[in-house]
Amino acid sequence: MNDLDVSRVLAWLETAAQMLRDSFQEEREISRKTGNLDLVTDMDRRIEQFLVSNIREFYPEDRILGEEGTGDQVEEMSGRVWILDPIDGTMNFIKQQENFAIMVAVVENGAGKCGFIYDCMRERLIWGGPDMGLYYNGQPLQPPQDQELKDSLVAINWQMFADNVSNVQALAWGSCGVRIQSCAGTEFIHLLLGKQSVYVSKLAPWDYAAGRILCEAAGLRCSTIEGAPLAWLESIRGVFATPRAYESAIRLLNTQ
Structure with a gap:
């Protein structure tokens, strides 16, 4: 197994991001996956293919789980597995041309x-891990302040908030307010930068794998809403938070 070259991955991300920025000058092909709220574009597939082809070239023994299905059928996590979200926030990419992210996780x-x-x-760009620390645009990133929920902004999936799934509205009222980006990648960035202290959402593996690694490296708490440990290959309703805010969030989310 070849050692991971972080500088190589960073170069891929820069190229992929420029491809996405340039794509706004072109016509997009947009199709539905499961409905009007679940869209995919030709750029989702193109970015995933770009990342997969580079991983195959430099790390041929590794396996790849990609949102758009370009990689492998990954059913267990032995060896090194890459988990890719080529465009997290596709609806934002289409409608806003901002508030979207590329996410890559490496699990061994x-x-x-x-x-x-x-x-x-x-x-x-935030990157890092438990053995290398965290970096924000090339500079070391310190863990966010460990605030109480009552002193924090929180991010909540909009559908969960609208339907009050798992009592999320009580969580909102126990905080300073709710912010909704509808992009897990930017929500994780805000969490890691200390702009909010809690993120609650329903997420597929590619939506949370990179964020989980970064949050755990920063000393944040990550679990299901019920407080159970996260698995890499399961869709979840998850909580990601600074430690003190996490305790209050879990209590409120599990109060009937």
Whole structure:
């Protein structure tokens, strides 16, 4: 197994982000996956193919789980597995041309090794892992302040908030307010930068793998809403938070 070259991955992300920025000058092909709220574009597939082809070239023994299905059928986490979200926030990419991100996670034998989240339009890149620390646009990133929920902004998936799934509205009222980006990547960036202290959402593996690695490396708490540990290959309703805010969030989310 070839050693992971972080500088190589960073170069891929820069190229992919520029491809996305340039794509706004072209016509997009847009189709539906499961309905009007679940869209995919030709650029989702193109970016994933770009990343997969580079991983195959430099790390041929590794396996790849990609949102658009370009990689492998990954059913267990032995060896090194890459988890890719080529455009997290596709609806934002289409409608706003901002508030979307590329996310890449590298997991070795079930342990998170390195995560990368790139907010393409604002050029905000956070990467790192438990053995290398965290970096924000090339500079070391310190863990966010451990605030109480009552002193924090929180991010909540909009559908969960509208339907009050797992009592999320009580969580909102126990905080300073709710912010909704509808992009897991930018929500994780805000969490890691200390702009909010809690993120609650329903997420597929590619939506949270990179964020989980980065949050755990920063000392944040990550679990399901019920407080159970996260698995890499399961869709979840997850909570990601600074430690003190996490305790209050879990209590409120599990109060009937």
